Amino acid sequence: MQLTMPELTAKVTNAMVSPSSPQSAKIAEQICNRIQKEKLTPGSFLGTVESLTDQYRVSRSVIREAVGTLRGLGIVTGRPKVGISVAQGDIASILQKVLIPQMSQQKGWMEIARFRVVIEIGSMPLVVENIQPDLLNRLQEIVFEQSELLKNQKLEPEFLLQEFAKKDMLFHEILLTAADQNLISQFHQVVVNYFQQGIQHFPPPTDLFVEHHQQIVDAIKARDPILAVERMTRHLQPVLTMISSLREH
Template sequence: MKISQDARQVNATKTLSAELADRLCERIRTDRLAPGARLGTEADLADQFGVSRTVVREAIGSLRGLGVVTGRQGLGLCVAEADNFSSVLRKALVPQVASPQGLCELQQLRAVIEIGSIALAVERITSEEIIRLQTIVAEMKRVMKNLKKDEAGTSKAYKEMDCLFHQTILAASHGSFVKQFHGVLLDYFHAGEFYGRIPTLKGLREHEKIANAIADRDTDKATKHLTEHLQTQLKAPSE
């Protein structure tokens, strides 16, 4: 399959922004920059690293969304607070997003965490959390009805429900460490290509099967349906 010039330019920009994000994190670690330390403005960083402001803006957007950096009026880009496990983990995993292979490995790690925690989630989930899962699935169905009319808007809304669905399952295991770890991983995919796909009825049915199995307290079925769903997520978008 031939790749158009526009597509190559987009991919090149994504690669440059990922590399810049990695280099900024490396600077934070190497220079031991404290929370609040100034990194510079978009123009400053563009000059320092010899890239366009578009590349800088994309890199900053990724790091800001992951809680690594923050913007302060009059100062520009600054190092965000790093006083908890999630903040430290975000910085440690940033280099992985600089390559498709790294993202794939993070997605595999996410699958391991979810599948490994599903039995505990089925055992510990409360009635309120079951209702929450079922409500999320119902909202996903409602959102999907607008797919043909508004593909972009529907995809964005569905993506938010998708993340919330999986976060709810992990929260049901009532393990704080696992929940934080998983939440950080989902943040990466929420902003990346794994969650950039157009939602499908097949994916919706998979979520419904998982929710029903959990509601029935059926660990075997819940594990089976979740595993099949995550295996689908691991496939390339073209597959």
């Protein structure tokens, strides 16, 4: 079942709160639980600092700190003398704020890498079902462009890696766009932005990368979702292998 925006924000915030969290964090969690339970939509009024102070029986400073945390996550918005309301849903913004601290550690980067694999493999049936001819043609063009990059022996290895990686990310971005699921596309865009920070772990690009992309395109052209999933899984296997090797160090 697809989560609503209030439900998603509640889950995100709950994941950040532990039993040892300060009082303001627990109040932030309670506010998110209210948003979820009452299924409040963007713009719904939550109250003033004064009314929330009475409702949760804590000090004004605790409420201000809790609201500040939720505002920073993009969950609520507020104006002086007006009060606090549920913010307009922006999944990408919330994900960015949650993922930024994750990226400061290698373990967090590996989790995001795994996240990317799950999204891309799981979306292939939707890509096969919904892709439009113009996007399919663009995928084929990228395969050709990557092949031409590898043939150019005048390119410096570092430049080649950067340019090849840009086209690789574009290839996968188009795939998720073709799935015609806005939520999936937003998740993927945020994940890929941070995943790129680990480019130094990637091996030099080879013809095998291009071959895998061509095989994925061919499976989509054949309208074969099972084959598309199989080929995407094979293509992303090096990512899982890389993660495993990093975990061992």
